[in-house]
Amino acid sequence: MSTQLLAVEARGLTKRYKTALAVDNIDIAVPAGCCCGFLGKNGAGKTTTLKMLVGLKKPTVGSISIMERPQLFGRGGSFGYLPDVPNFYGYMNGAEFLTFCAKLCGIPAAARGAKVKALLEKVGLSKARAAISGYSRGMKQRLGIAQALINDPQVIFMDEPVSALDPIGRRDVIDIIHSLKAGGDKTVIFSTHILNDVEEVCDYVLIIEKGRIMAQDYLADLKARHKRDEGEVRFHDAETAAQFAAAVGNAPAEGGLLAQPISPVAFTLRLPGADSRQLSRHVNALLHAHALPMESYAAHNPSLEDIFYATINNEGGAL
Amino acid sequence: MNHFLVLLEKEAREILRTKKLLVLVCVFLFFAFISPLLARFMGEFFEFLLPAAEAEQFMALFPAPTWIDSYVQFYSNATQMGTIVIILLFMGLILREKRSGTADLVFCKGVSPASFVLAKFTVAGIAALLCLLVAILINYGYTVFLFGEGGALGHVMAGAGAYGLFVLLILAWVILASTLAKSTGISAVLGFMGFMGLLALSAIPRLGRFVPGGLMTQNIPLTLGNFYPDFAAHLGVAAGLTAMFLVLAVWILKRQEL
Ligand SMILES: Nc1ncnc2c1ncn2[C@@H]1O[C@H](COP(=O)(O)OP(=O)(O)OP(=O)(O)O)[C@@H](O)[C@H]1O
Ligand SMILES: [Mg+2]
Numbered sequence: 001m002s003t004q005l006l007a008v009e010a011r012g013l014t015k016r017y018k019t020a021l022a023v024d025n026i027d028i029a030v031p032a033g034c035c036c037g038f039l040g041k042n043g044a045g046k047t048t049t050l051k052m053l054v055g056l057k058k059p060t061v062g063s064i065s066i067m068e069r070p071q072l073f074g075r076g077g078s079f080g081y082l083p084d085v086p087n088f089y090g091y092m093n094g095a096e097f098l099t100f101c102a103k104l105c106g107i108p109a110a111a112r113g114a115k116v117k118a119l120l121e122k123v124g125l126s127k128a129r130a131a132i133s134g135y136s137r138g139m140k141q142r143l144g145i146a147q148a149l150i151n152d153p154q155v156i157f158m159d160e161p162v163s164a165l166d167p168i169g170r171r172d173v174i175d176i177i178h179s180l181k182a183g184g185d186k187t188v189i190f191s192t193h194i195l196n197d198v199e200e201v202c203d204y205v206l207i208i209e210k211g212r213i214m215a216q217d218y219l220a221d222l223k224a225r226h227k228r229d230e231g232e233v234r235f236h237d238a239e240t241a242a243q244f245a246a247a248v249g250n251a252p253a254e255g256g257l258l259a260q261p262i263s264p265v266a267f268t269l270r271l272p273g274a275d276s277r278q279l280s281r282h283v284n285a286l287l288h289a290h291a292l293p294m295e296s297y298a299a300h301n302p303s304l305e306d307i308f309y310a311t312i313n314n315e316g317g318a319l
Numbered sequence: 320m321n322h323f324l325v326l327l328e329k330e331a332r333e334i335l336r337t338k339k340l341l342v343l344v345c346v347f348l349f350f351a352f353i354s355p356l357l358a359r360f361m362g363e364f365f366e367f368l369l370p371a372a373e374a375e376q377f378m379a380l381f382p383a384p385t386w387i388d389s390y391v392q393f394y395s396n397a398t399q400m401g402t403i404v405i406i407l408l409f410m411g412l413i414l415r416e417k418r419s420g421t422a423d424l425v426f427c428k429g430v431s432p433a434s435f436v437l438a439k440f441t442v443a444g445i446a447a448l449l450c451l452l453v454a455i456l457i458n459y460g461y462t463v464f465l466f467g468e469g470g471a472l473g474h475v476m477a478g479a480g481a482y483g484l485f486v487l488l489i490l491a492w493v494i495l496a497s498t499l500a501k502s503t504g505i506s507a508v509l510g511f512m513g514f515m516g517l518l519a520l521s522a523i524p525r526l527g528r529f530v531p532g533g534l535m536t537q538n539i540p541l542t543l544g545n546f547y548p549d550f551a552a553h554l555g556v557a558a559g560l561t562a563m564f565l566v567l568a569v570w571i572l573k574r575q576e577l
Contacts, residue, residue: 054427055426056426056577057576074432074573074574075429076426076427076429076430077429078429079427083423083424086424087419087421087424088421088424089333091333100329101424101428103325104322104425104429105428106321147424
């Protein structure tokens with residue numbers, strides 16, 4: 001194993017409020033170049049963790065580094081950050097606010113105008129001339145994303161970037177994240193409740209529950225680990241399905257194929273001791289032997305949703 | 320330093336666009352125009368309002384107004400109402416940014432609390448001092464126009480300068496209050512308590528020497544060219560307290576979770 005550059009690393013990170021232990025001694029290691037989905041139920045500790053990572057909240061205990069440099073409380077950095085509820089100076093318009101941010105980031109005057117224009121375009125605000133006080137929540141969310149990208153940061157933190165957006169806006173944001181990924185060198189970490197988005201765009205996943213990291217890995221590895229060698233077969237009609245059930249039931253010699261009905265026309269299939277390749281070969285042979293036409297057969301891949309539930313129910317304890 | 324300049328520009332835009340400067344200008348110009356008039360025509364007002372006999376009795380109690388009365392009016396308005404308006408206008412300066420989350424965005428970009436606080440103080444201070452300067456000049460001109468004389472301009476400026484320094488002290492205090500407070504109400508209470516407290520303390524005989532309340536109560540002697548005994552001490556203490564409040568605000572902001 002090569003020693004991989006870590007975009008974000010936290011050790012023993014803990015945040016204790018007067019009334020709650022919001023983050024409980026977590027270790028985080030997100031490799032550079034990843035797109036990392038940060039998942040957890042409401043109140044699990046995502047916002048608290050992100051705010052500690054960007055230096056806005058002081059960890060009770062623990063250390064943080066970003067791009068292998070220590071990140072201290074109260075210090076900003078060259079990373080981008082979208083807060084959970086972004087707010088701006090209401091008396092400015094979007095372009096003015098981005099120009100203000102560009103100046104703070106030290107972007108030279110010559111490059112500012114084009115940069116601001118391109119970002120407004122990117123987040124779909126190029127037509128919004130009004131003062132920010134007249135922006136809708138979704139428009140503020142878009143402006144928040146734009147300001148997080150103003151200095152082409154290497155690491156970008158976003159707290160629920162799609163939460164206030166319409167379906168088109170959500171698509172836009174996921175596409176923006178895709179485009180950030182495309183370069184291959186940027187690291188994006190965003191919290192969300194939309195598992196589909198994570199499955200679409202993320203290659204790394206953090207799952208937090210009650211202030212503890214329950215899973216932290218490449219999505220592909222997580223899926224491989226949660227893979228059960230199951231398949232799903234679906235028939236055109238209930239009659240064929242019944243014939244199939246009979247065929248399975250009448251053939252205990254068939255190596256112990258187990259068929260669990262999930263609807264009148266579909267079954268989940270499992271063959272003890274066999275992997276998914278052997279399972280599919282076996283099912284195929286059985287269907288062929290009984291001349292049963294099927295509508296579809298699919299090896300059962302765990303969805304992120306399956307993994308999420310399995311993970312937080314695993315050690316999360318009872319609610 | 321660069322951050323400081325960018326923030327100065329932002330604060331200047333803020334004070335213009337949120338109409339705070341407009342309010343400040345209007346209030347002080349109002350004092351400048353109304354004070355000499357009130358001083359000059361107070362007698363006539365009473366004559367107009369009261370029956371002739373009573374008016375005559377009343378007038379007999381008061382000597383004829385002089386140019387000094389015009390400054391008496393101005394300072395009684397400016398130092399009370401003016402200071403209150405300044406507290407009300409600026410009591411949310413830090414608090415509002417913390418609560419709305421705009422401070423988060425700014426600090427994430429690496430801005431230091433010192434630049435943040437000092438930019439706010441600088442712009443608010445310059446705005447208040449400019450308003451005061453324009454107001455006192457108008458008050459002076461108007462006094463000359465109505466009474467034929469307006470005092471030595473240098474002394475007039477000394478009287479106003481003392482109040483100006485007091486305004487800076489109050490601003491620094493309001494910024495500290497705004498940093499400490501968790502709500503606008505608390506920030507306002509702290510702001511006013513500071514103002515009242517300063518006045519109350521300066522009235523205590525021995526202690527008063529070291530409390531710069533004189534900067535807003537002794538403006539008339541100053542305007543007449545009488546530098547009261549503790550003036551120098553008050554200047555020093557006011558400057559020191561202003562710096563201390565600002566340093567404290569920065570120190571607290573650095574350690575605060577927003
Ligand atoms: N300022 C605070 N004071 C006390 N407790 C807090 C504070 N902020 C957060 N908490 C607690 O910390 C826990 C984690 O909150 P956090 O906001 O990090 O959750 P989250 O995962 O972001 O939730 P959501 O999905 O709803 O945004 C919660 O139990 C919350 O009640
Ligand atoms: Mg949250």
